Amino acid sequence: MITKQCYFSQNNIKHIDYKDVDVISKFINPHGRIIGRKRSGVTAKSQRQLATAIKRARFMALLPYVAN
Template identity: 50%
Template sequence: MPRVNTKGPVRRKRNPLHAERVSEVDWKDVDLLRKFISDRGKIRARRVTGLTPQQQKRVATAIKNAREMALLPYPHAGR
C-alpha cells in the first residue's frame, strides 16, 4: 500500500526582502543582514531564509563584506 502524505500542503516561505521592499542589498545595512545569520555567525541556508538563488548570493556577498569591515562576526565553534 503506498504511503499517504499526512502533513498537508507544503507552504512556501515568505521572502523577507520582498516583505520589506528591499531592492538592493547593501553591506552597510547590518540590521537587515543580521536576519540572515545564525546566533553562531553562520549564514543561513536558502531553505531557511526563503530567498531566491540570486538574492541569497547577494546577501552572502554582503555578509562577507560586512565581516571584512568588522560590522558582523565571523562564525566560531561553540563549546
C-alpha cells in the same frame, strides 16, 4: 496558494547593503554563519546578494566571522 516568503521581495529591497547590519544580521545564526535558503526562504537572486553583503560586513568587522 503559496504565499511569498522572501524578506527582500516582500519589502521591495532590490539592493542589499553590507552596512545594513540590522537587516543582514537576521540571516545569520548565533554562530555567525549564513542561514541557507531552505530555512530563510530568500530567493536565489537575493541570497547571492545577501551572501556578498554578509561577507563584506564580516571583512569590515561589522559582523563577526565566528561568534561564540
